[in-house]
Amino acid sequence: MQRYKVTISYDGTDFAGFQRQPKQRTVESVLTLAVNKMAKNPTPALKVHGSGRTDSGVHAYGQVVHFDLPFDIPAQGVRRGLNALLPLDIVVTEVEQVTADFHARFSNVGKEYVYKISRSDFVDPFKRRYMYNFKYALDLELIREAMPDLVGIHDFSSFVASGTQATNFVREIFDVQLIEHATTNEIEFVFQGKGFLYNQVRIMTAVLLEIGTKKRPVHDILRLYTVKDRQAAPLTAPAHGLYLAKVFY
Known part of the structure; x- marks a missing residue:
């Protein structure tokens, strides 16, 4: 074989x-x-x-x-x-x-996910299946200030959806970036980590958007680690904006 x-x-x-x-x-x-x-x-x-x-x-x-x-x-x-x-x-x-000892799941050392957002005031029919249209005003500097709070080893109990099979909610995030495409009025969130929980990236995205719209304090992510309560971060960004970009070996 x-x-x-x-x-x-x-x-x-x-x-x-x-x-x-x-x-x-x-x-x-x-x-x-x-x-x-x-x-x-x-x-x-x-x-x-x-x-x-x-x-x-x-x-x-x-x-x-x-x-x-x-x-x-x-x-x-x-x-x-x-x-x-x-x-x-x-x-x-x-x-x-x-070689026969390679395993797609168990040999990987991390993954990169990208979440794509359009900031247009209308839904582009050619992009509606491939990025989340978010028409509300965003303070990108607040989001950039909050992003380092996601980096490191943390208990992400507040960032996991019901239905998960995981029993350990501690995960390591290597890097989080915000990429701005000014000419198209689009942004991307890039998340790199060793592993991710069920819906974790979409929940982190929703929290960052709430920070960007000033619905949450800029460092509220630190509080979410402490409370360990999914109801404290109940929103989940839509699936169609999310991409598995890379798997690292």
């Missing part, structure tokens, strides 16, 4: 998230079908292992998966073969042959 590390991009609009679910169109199920078809449908069926889950409606530039094939195909042959079988809302961008 030859193991392949595969990087994919996808438009999450018409997927019920990454993880396989009964009677749902998911990234994992569609990709698994293509991998098995390329391998001539072996028995038992081949499995695809992802670096992590993305929720329904969330997009990806750099999701990473791995799988084993029962024969040795050059990496570019795997890329071309899969892209010929996949629907247009998933594309394989990179393929690499790796």
Whole structure:
């Protein structure tokens, strides 16, 4: 068996998230079908292992998966073969042959997520599925002042949605950035961390937006660590503005 590390991009609009679910169109199920078809449908069926889950409606530039094939195909042959079988809302961008001890989930050392926001006073019909339209006035300097409070090792109990399977809410954030695109009136929040809880990035985004609209004190994130209460940060930014940008190994 030859193991392949595969990087994919996808438009999450018409997927019920990454993880396989009964009677749902998911990234994992569609990709698994293509991998098995390329391998001539072996028995038992081949499995695809992802670096992590993305929720329904969330997009990806750099999701990473791995799988084993029962024969040795050059990496570019795997890329071309899969892209010929996949629907247009998933594309394989990179393929690499790796050793059998590589695991897309357990070998990664961090991830980068990007959250995209349009500040236009109208919803652009060509961007409505790919960024959150936030028409309210934002003080970007307040957001920049608050962002360092997210960096480091913290208990993110106030930043995790119900339904999580995690029992430990301590996570490490490496870096948080605000990128401003003045010509298009758009901004991006960039989050890098070792791992993220269920909906954590979308909840952190919502908190930063509340700080930017002066609905929260600039350093209220420090209080949220202390109270450990999801009800203290009840808002979640919409899924369609979020992208899994990179997985680090």
